[in-house]
Amino acid sequence: MSRLKFLQIALFAFGVVFCLVYPLAIIWPSGWAWHDGPPTASHYFMMIVGIYATLGLFLIRASRDPLAHRSLIEFTIWSSIVHALIMAVQSYSPGAHMGHMLGDVPALLLVAAVLGGLTYGAANDG
Template sequence: MTEAVQLLFLRLALAACGLFALTLWPLSHWWPAGFLWHETGARSYYFEMICAVYFVLGIFLLIAARNPLQHRSLIWFAIWSSAAHGAVMAVQSFDHPPHNLAHLLGDVPLLLGGAALLAWLMPRKFDR
């Protein structure tokens, strides 16, 4: 893959990840079993905080999509924080089955897949 094509795909992936982060709240209402870690209908201050953090990250990923090479630190933060978050959630999915197992089909693969895709598309020679 040429550098230009890789950068184009990175920009598209950043936009997709940014849009996903912006839509966490609606996704939790569309498929609660895959995106909520609390009882449906019950208020969760934790979830509201997570939605706020991911909403802000989504805005900044959309900004980074315009010129990814100027936002390498943010992109690597998104990669590593998503990988760590997804790994913890994957382990926690086995707590209180069967409800939490749905996360293995919902937010866990989106976090780990998004992190893997961004890491694969990030140009290495510019990170030095």
């Protein structure tokens, strides 16, 4: 299987996961939600859910022709790295949830690493 096909699969899979941020926060709140109580108790969290669900839908759409959507993929890579680094630093602040170091921080870095490797590999193959 080519790197391009793996990239298509990864984009689709990560797109689905991004659409599932809300259920992940219900199942594993210490790894995905930054507040106590239900996910809807935080306006900030619901804003993030909306942004990630939208990004997820666009990643699913980009999975059909990844090289034509390279800027969206690069945005996903770099925004995931920045988001993970900020969350990693913030998880060490007093009262923060260290569960993020096992939940969304590594998940975001995984997204960046997989999409980065596959995107740049697929672009160099063609």
